[in-house]
Amino acid sequence: MEDKSPKPIRCKAAVCRAAGEPLTIEEIVVDPPKAYEIRIKLICTSLCHTDITFWQAKVAPVFPRILGHEAYGVVESVGEHVEGFAAGDAVVPTLLGQCDHCPSCASEHNNLCTSVPVTMAPGMRRDGTTRCRDAQGSPVHDLLAVSSFSEYTVVDVNQEWELRGGWPRWNLVHQLPFLGWDRSAWRWHKVQRCAERPRSSVLI
Numbered sequence: 001m002e003d004k005s006p007k008p009i010r011c012k013a014a015v016c017r018a019a020g021e022p023l024t025i026e027e028i029v030v031d032p033p034k035a036y037e038i039r040i041k042l043i044c045t046s047l048c049h050t051d052i053t054f055w056q057a058k059v060a061p062v063f064p065r066i067l068g069h070e071a072y073g074v075v076e077s078v079g080e081h082v083e084g085f086a087a088g089d090a091v092v093p094t095l096l097g098q099c100d101h102c103p104s105c106a107s108e109h110n111n112l113c114t115s116v117p118v119t120m121a122p123g124m125r126r127d128g129t130t131r132c133r134d135a136q137g138s139p140v141h142d143l144l145a146v147s148s149f150s151e152y153t154v155v156d157v158n159q160e161w162e163l164r165g166g167w168p169r170w171n172l173v174h175q176l177p178f179l180g181w182d183r184s185a186w187r188w189h190k191v192q193r194c195a196e197r198p199r200s201s202v203l204i
């Protein structure tokens with residue numbers, strides 16, 4: 001019987017080899033998604049100052065690395081235990097995850113999922129490994145477990161936001177990457193709501 005499981009994909013990515021160095025367009029291999037992961041074909045991405053901060057190695061300096069964390073794409077394949085997403089779905093990856101079940105996600109006063117927490121260090125959120133390799137087979141690290149400066153990437157299912165209602169008008173597509181940050185910012189509103197409570201303390 002034909003094996004229909006996802007295979008490694010060869011594609012191009014903009015790779016940051018060293019701090020402050022120009023990105024190089026390289027052929028990479030993106031491994032199949034593992035459990036609770038989704039592989040995305042990226043349609044467009046944006047450049048954020050956070051990318052520049054990591055490019056300058058001011059935070060978690062690890063290279064080579066694929067930057068980019070605000071994007072829009074379409075699901076290419078899904079790993080085991082992924083529910084609610086299928087190939088062809090339009091999605092926006094986000095840097096903050098949301099499981100909807102842990103005490104933090106269920107709370108009105110916390111926007112940082114504790115079951116699949118955000119981390120500045122590279123590595124997929126559940127096992128700390130990368131899904132990208134360069135032409136020599138060496139690992140290429142991710143950024144915020146998104147790495148959108150690539151034709152394909154793998155993101156945790158908790159970091160995906162499905163664009164329900166189908167594809168947007170083409171003239172809006174270039175604005176969609178900003179939703180990746182916007183959704184994280186939307187979760188920020190929980191903190192604002194917490195601040196509205198009398199006698200509450202908020203660390204910002």
Ligand SMILES: [Zn+2]
Nearest residue numbers: 048050070181
């Ligand atoms: Zn950003």
Ligand SMILES: [Zn+2]
Nearest residue numbers: 099102105113
């Ligand atoms: Zn959670």
